[in-house]
Amino acid sequence: MLLRVDAASTVPLYQQIHDQIILGLAGGGLRPGETLPAVRQLADELNVNMLTVAKGYNLLKAEGYLVSDRRQGTRVAADFQADAVFQQELATQLRLLIAAAKIRGIAAPELQQMITAQYQAFGGKQHA
Amino acid sequence: MLLRVDAASTVPLYQQIHDQIILGLAGGGLRPGETLPAVRQLADELNVNMLTVAKGYNLLKAEGYLVSDRRQGTRVAADFQADAVFQQELATQLRLLIAAAKIRGIAAPELQQMITAQYQAFGGKQHA
DNA sequence: TTATTTGTATTATATCATATATAACAAATA
DNA sequence: TATTTGTTATATATGATATAATACAAATAA
Known part of the structure; x- marks a missing residue:
């Protein structure tokens, strides 16, 4: 799943990351159990700081969409x-x-x- | 129309004022042409700074909901x-x-x- | 005229959110 | 042992938010 951020937007970068992952989940571009890019890797791709990506991930985790551990990184939760x-x-x-x-x-x-x-537009069958 | 703000909220005070006026317009508590409280008066009622109220009003004016002049103060636009x-x-x-x-x-x-x-819940007939 | 009220503008200050930079840590894996 | 993972810590910079205190121009009311 491709992510993009707009540094000129009034929407915070971590919020843009958060929102696009929500949209990806709804559209089926991200599926339950799927592993997301590591915070350092995504930060590098988006040209943002590692902590900014972590903040977006943590927000999604607090909402129940993602889970993390130090073995397999960050993954989409089984269901929500x-x-x-x-x-x-x-x-x-x-x-x-x-x-x-x-x-x-x-x-x-x-x-x-x-x-x-x-x-x-999101499609009818994907996700949990 | 009664306005209230929550200083503990993460939503900015000027945004709360903005949002409640939108809700007031939809519910019919505010009607086209009606005059709003003066910035100093509303600031006093809400215990916020005058400029905070002005910022909320200015946002609504930029969106076309309100108009201002130095004669009659701030009023609801005729239509939008x-x-x-x-x-x-x-x-x-x-x-x-x-x-x-x-x-x-x-x-x-x-x-x-x-x-x-x-x-x-908003009612069916009011407003422009 | 004078005083008052209106929105607006100015200047200064304080605080918080956002974002970055750098480094380190614990846990698991290769 | 070296690497990768998320996480934590410290420091810094910038912009948004909010306040405080004045002042101004335009219109109205006394």
Whole structure:
């Protein structure tokens, strides 16, 4: 899976790494059990510091997407469910997006169709 | 419309002000043409600095939600459409949310129902 | 006129997040 | 033994965030 970062973006580098791995998991470019690049290797590829990659990995580990040990490096977790914390986060972030869309005249069906399209773009069968 | 901020949150104060005004617009607690509190007054109510409120207002003005002049203070704009910049932002942010939901086993219909519920929670008729 | 209120601008300061650089450590492997 | 893994530690630099204290221009109200 190919990762890229934009140093000029206002989005922190570790957050960009985090987000792209989430997108990779949804799209099937990363699968449960698969090993990710070592922090030093990915840092070298992206021209960022080792600790920046580690910060992105650690965030994903705290969320349950990745696991690490000193034998096999960092791997995708076997499975991850939607716990209460995630449900709450999702609802909060979705509410703000919906509010902005609604006041700009975007109705519910239009937003729902965007969801349908995005789900199909990710593909239907991959991942845990 | 009542605003509150949480100084302990990781979300910047000016961003909290920004987000709550968006939610207020969607819910009808704020209407087109309505005057907002003066920066000094709101700063006093929230116990934050005047410039922090101004930063939140300025962000909303840059997005087209508010307008200011030195006569009548800061008011809600008459109308605001969904331009290309907004559409792009919406799609990007929605994609990340959908990716996270999908890999946690949340299917499209569940997400779409959340949208239906949130739209109804905001109410159907208000605002431009 | 004078005083007040509005958003805005300026200058200074403090703190935290972000990011880097460098080095070292423990655990496992080749 | 040497290498690779994630991890930890220390130090440093920069930008974002937030505050403080003034001041200004424009409009309004007394």
